[in-house]
């Protein structure tokens with residue numbers, strides 16, 4: 001088990017109280033820069049949009065379905081050439097109107113299907129909700145990395161990227177009752193890279209403001225305690241005003257019981273057993289993946305990692321392996337392709353490598369998230385590369401996908 005929990009509060013600082021399924025992989029188009037400030041990339045078009053809302057069937061059965069369709073109604077825009085003739089502009093405007101019309105029709109359909117899906121969440125089961133599938137790049141349709149594993153109606157979060165609480169609420173509104181804001185109580189952080197932790201203040205404070213009365217139970221590598229302490233210190237004025245002022249907020253819901261973990265079983269209750277294992281993520285001394293065992297299924301989440309035997313060992317025939325991935329070859333505005341690929345190889349797993357990992361892991365289903373396409377690569381190429389080494393089901397997760405394996 002992990003180390004003894006320590007409760008952190010502001011006052012004391014201490015102990016007070018669509019799938020674009022692989023068969024039709026979609027193309028997001030930009031080239032996220034992992035774990036660094038972003039060099040500009042082009043805004044691409046999501047060619048999976050027409051099927052990317054709620055629903056869609058796969059070999060998993062009727063899932064995944066999506067609890068919210070693409071709410072990003074935007075026209076595809078070319079970068080670069082500003083000067084255009086009037087005829088070109090007219091064509092563009094007409095095309096844009098048609099595009100928006102299609103988007104409205106799509107959203108209406110998605111809404112109707114959401115209601116159908118919302119009624120179908122079983123009371124006793126295991127499911128996975130992808131709250132955010134993004135990377136450090138602030139892509140409008142990919143929130144920061146965060147996954148909810150739901151077992152018997154209780155949610156367990158892995159990572160807290162940007163947008164984590166709003167995405168949980170979107171899922172809740174879409175019918176995932178386990179993701180009620182006040183019930184976000186337990187979170188496991190894979191490592192302390194900012195893209196995985198920028199939502200931590202949100203997860204600490206927003207559920208409290210909305211009525212959570214119990215502290216957040218937070219599990220993560222060494223350093224998570226200092227991070228949580230400093231977040232709470234940073235917001236001390238807010239907590240004091242909310243508690244002592246007219247808002248009358250409760251005194252415990254913003255606190256954090258921090259568990260700095262080691263490898264091994266770090267959490268167990270009636271619904272789930274969670275085992276942490278170290279992965280190889282560049283120069284991070286401690287980056288973890290997590291294995292979730294419920295009464296129904298075993299789910300392994302890689303976190304950020306280059307190919308690591310520990311992931312395959314943790315899965316070992318698991319029902320679902322959720323893994324990060326990158327594809328293609330390219331650099332950034334600040335790094336040459338040679339430099340950048342060296343970094344990627346040390347910190348992350350290529351599509352080709354992932355196929356081998358998934359086969360070694362004997363994963364029944366592989367779900368990729370936190371995906372990065374470099375250069376001219378896209379998701380079709382990414383999935384094709386994975387499939388060179390892995391014959392099982394491959395799913396490319398999108399935000400608010402709900403998968404019941």
Ligand SMILES: [Zn+2]
Nearest residue numbers: 035193281304
């Ligand atoms: Zn990372």
Ligand SMILES: [Zn+2]
Nearest residue numbers: 193195196304
């Ligand atoms: Zn990351």
